Amino acid sequence: DVKVTQSSRYLVKRTGEKVFLECVQDMDHENMFWYRQDPGLGLRLIYFSYDVKMKEKGDIPEGYSVSREKKERFSLILESASTNQTSMYLCASSTQQQGLGTEAFFGQGTRLTVV
Amino acid sequence: AQTVTQSQPEMSVQEAETVTLSCTYDTSESDYYLFWYKQPPSRQMILVIRQEAYKQQNATENRFSVNFQKAAKSFSLKISDSQLGDAAMYFCAYSFMGGSEKLVFGKGTKLTVNP
Numbered sequence: 001d002v003k004v005t006q007s008s009r010y011l012v013k014r015t016g017e018k019v020f021l022e023c024v025q026d027m028d029h030e031n032m033f034w035y036r037q038d039p040g041l042g043l044r045l046i047y048f049s050y051d052v053k054m055k056e057k058g059d060i061p062e063g064y065s066v067s068r069e070k071k072e073r074f075s076l077i078l079e080s081a082s083t084n085q086t087s088m089y090l091c092a093s094s095t096q097q098q099g100l101g102t103e104a105f106f107g108q109g110t111r112l113t114v115v
Numbered sequence: 116a117q118t119v120t121q122s123q124p125e126m127s128v129q130e131a132e133t134v135t136l137s138c139t140y141d142t143s144e145s146d147y148y149l150f151w152y153k154q155p156p157s158r159q160m161i162l163v164i165r166q167e168a169y170k171q172q173n174a175t176e177n178r179f180s181v182n183f184q185k186a187a188k189s190f191s192l193k194i195s196d197s198q199l200g201d202a203a204m205y206f207c208a209y210s211f212m213g214g215s216e217k218l219v220f221g222k223g224t225k226l227t228v229n230p
Contacts, residue, residue, distance in 0.1 A: 033217065040124070042206060042222035058217070090160065094216065103150070104210075104218050106160035 003027070006091050006107035013114050019078040021110050023091030030096040032074035033104065034058075034066065037088040046089075049074055050096065081114045088112075117142045119209050121221035128197045129229050135182075136192045136224045138207030145169075148210045149183065149190045150218070155203040163205070166190065194226075202228045 007022035025032065031050050035043040035058075045058030047066040055066050063085060067075045074093075078085055088111050092104040118141045128134035140149070151163040166174045166183050173181050178195045194201055207221040 031216065035220075040222060042121075043218075043220040045217060045219075048217050088158070092160075092218070094218075096216075103162050103165060109158045 004091055004093055004105050004107040006089075006110050008110050009108060011110055011112045013078075013081050013112065015082060015114055017078075017081045017114075019081045019112070019114075021076040021078075021089055021091075021112070023074045023076070023093075023107055024072050025074075025093040025105070026072065027093065027095070027105070028071065029093035029105075030071075031094045031104075032068065033092040033094075034064075034074065034076045035090045035092065036060065037090055037109070043090065046076065081112075083114050086112060086114045117144075117209050117211070117219045119207050119219050119221040121207055121224050123224045124222070125225045125227070127227040127229060128194070130197055130199060132197055133193060133195045134197055134226065136194075136205050136207075136226070138190045138192070138221055140188050140190065140207070140209050142188070142209065142211075144211055146211075148216075149181075150208040150210070151179070151181070151190075151192045152206045152208060152220075153201075153203045154206065154223075155200075160206075164192065197228050199228050199230060202226055 004025045033048040034046040049055045049068040065077045091107040094104040120139045147168045149166045153163045154160045164176045182191045204223045206223045208218045210216040
């Protein structure tokens with residue numbers, strides 16, 4: 001069973017803090033993603049990574065950075081948290097192997113509140 | 116850029132009835148995947164059904180089926196014999212059939228199932 005685990009389910013941080021959201025997957029997937037989910041806006045891609053140390057900007061990368069030092073772990077970093085980054089953050093992973101449908105597996109989400 | 120549009124922010128259905136959720140997408144690619152994901156109140160995003168664009172036959176998974184119209188770029192989800200457990204947010208998603216795919220999501224449809 002594929003498992004994507006996010007380090008926190010709920011998180012409250014202060015404005016200006018540096019915030020780390022961690023995500024670990026156990027299926028040896030090449031691709032990993034960070035999405036932000038807001039009501040009425042669906043899921044918007046922040047960053048994705050298709051290999052260790054590789055990263056690509058998604059649709060809304062401003063204010064975020066990522067790190068992928070190991071294949072199984074993908075971290076989202078808010079360098080200086082702001083109230084407009086209060087949101088639900090979803091991590092996902094998928095394989096690059098052709099024929100397997102590129103189904104993405106998701107973590108349970110981290111609801112981040114910046115006060 | 117690829118876009119996915121879900122025109123129904125909310126839908127409701129009576130238990131045991133059938134409901135259809137709409138999705139349209141825009142792409143210039145010929146090979147791609149389309150997905151419907153379900154996100155119940157528990158927040159865990161799970162795959163409901165997947166369609167490969169090169170397959171003409173509509174995908175079916177038990178009570179869930181799709182109507183895939185490639186020329187019209189339409190991908191609707193039909194839920195038959197609706198159950199209370201079907202209540203959730205439903206997201207339509209697109210992925211290019213390449214090696215390092217990313218999922219592009221619609222804004223979601225909230226489905227309510229009335230007893």
